Amino acid sequence: MARISVVVPIYNEETCLRELHRRLTEVDESIDDDIECLFVDDGSADRSREIIRELAEADERVRYIFLSRNFGAEAALTAGIDHADGDAVVLIDADLQDPPEVIPEMIDLWREGNDIVYAQRRSRKGERFTKRFSAWLFYRIIRHLSGVNIPVDTGYFRLMDRRVVLEVRRCREIHRFVRGLVAWTGFRQTALRYDRDERHAGETKFTPIKMTVLAMDAVLGFSGLPLRVSVVLGLFACLFSVLIFAGLLIARIWQGAPMSGYALLASAIFLIGGVQLLMLGVLGEYIDRIYRQEQARPIYIAAEKSSALPSGPEGAAPVATSR
Numbered sequence: 001m002a003r004i005s006v007v008v009p010i011y012n013e014e015t016c017l018r019e020l021h022r023r024l025t026e027v028d029e030s031i032d033d034d035i036e037c038l039f040v041d042d043g044s045a046d047r048s049r050e051i052i053r054e055l056a057e058a059d060e061r062v063r064y065i066f067l068s069r070n071f072g073a074e075a076a077l078t079a080g081i082d083h084a085d086g087d088a089v090v091l092i093d094a095d096l097q098d099p100p101e102v103i104p105e106m107i108d109l110w111r112e113g114n115d116i117v118y119a120q121r122r123s124r125k126g127e128r129f130t131k132r133f134s135a136w137l138f139y140r141i142i143r144h145l146s147g148v149n150i151p152v153d154t155g156y157f158r159l160m161d162r163r164v165v166l167e168v169r170r171c172r173e174i175h176r177f178v179r180g181l182v183a184w185t186g187f188r189q190t191a192l193r194y195d196r197d198e199r200h201a202g203e204t205k206f207t208p209i210k211m212t213v214l215a216m217d218a219v220l221g222f223s224g225l226p227l228r229v230s231v232v233l234g235l236f237a238c239l240f241s242v243l244i245f246a247g248l249l250i251a252r253i254w255q256g257a258p259m260s261g262y263a264l265l266a267s268a269i270f271l272i273g274g275v276q277l278l279m280l281g282v283l284g285e286y287i288d289r290i291y292r293q294e295q296a297r298p299i300y301i302a303a304e305k306s307s308a309l310p311s312g313p314e315g316a317a318p319v320a321t322s323r
């Protein structure tokens with residue numbers, strides 16, 4: 001029998017909390033494993049905190065963290081991941097768009113040896129076309145840019161083995177994209193397809209601005225590409241400059257045409273511009289390195305070690321837990 005911690009980020013979800021707790025309790029009663037809830041209130045201004053306190057008083061499986069203000073869902077999830085001590089940790093939204101009834105299937109896949117079971121949306125209900133399209137595009141862009149196998153159409157809803165949780169905890173970057181970090185740890189990952197429901201009640205807490213900031217954190221946190229754009233532009237500008245100059249030389253030597261001052265000038269301008277862009281790219285490359293160093297993610301993650309080896313300097317590699 002394992003202990004499963006369910007981490008829920010909450011921002012003004014007073015209308016969803018009781019129903020969420022009821023359905024989680026139902027799931028808990030339908031399986032042998034123990035489910036405990038870790039509600040992380042992200043600075044709600046409504047009655048969410050009161051309700052969480054009441055739930056915690058009535059049910060010892062409910063625990064909570066209240067953040068001092070609204071830090072954003074990524075920070076709330078991080079607080080939850082830092083404190084959840086189950087054998088596996090499930091991240092789930094508070095609004096019941098992710099049905100808790102999927103959790104037993106996740107646990108089964110975990111028992112089969114998967115370290116990360118992420119729930120991938122087969123369909124999503126009750127969301128506008130703009131939201132669906134921007135989400136669709138976002139997942140594909142970040143997947144291409146990141147160099148990490150970040151699954152598409154997958155929100156926070158996922159189960160992680162304890163050893164994944166321990167590794168994610170070691171990533172302390174401030175601008176964070178938790179889904180990316182979880183995928184980045186590696187281990188054995190598998191998808192579980194599910195149908196996403198409508199929000200139980202209330203409105204989406206992700207304003208377009210919050211979504212844009214998150215998209216930036218995702219792209220910048222996992223890709224140095226924006227810093228390299230200027231290298232490509234610079235190369236093109238230099239190439240263009242050389243082409244103009246070569247054209248002028250050919251016309252002069254073979255046809256005896258006079259050198260056009262304008263064309264020479266254009267060639268020089270492209271050369272200067274190109275060299276500057278290239279140097280910007282070189283600077284960008286150094287900044288990228290400083291930034292990656294500053295993120296201070298673990299350089300490697302060991303999945304298994306022979307027992308004779310001493311534990312590494314960066315803390316013991318976690319050994320498989322009881323599933």
Ligand code: UDP
Pocket residue numbers: 008009010011012013042070071072073076092093094095097203204205206
């Ligand atoms: N959330 C949070 N802090 C925020 C915004 C959202 O903790 O600043 C929580 C929210 O309460 C919910 C989850 O993150 O449990 C996902 O938010 P939402 O359902 O509004 O996003 P959507 O499903 O529309 O993308």
Ligand code: MG
Pocket residue numbers: 093095097199204
């Ligand atoms: Mg939602």
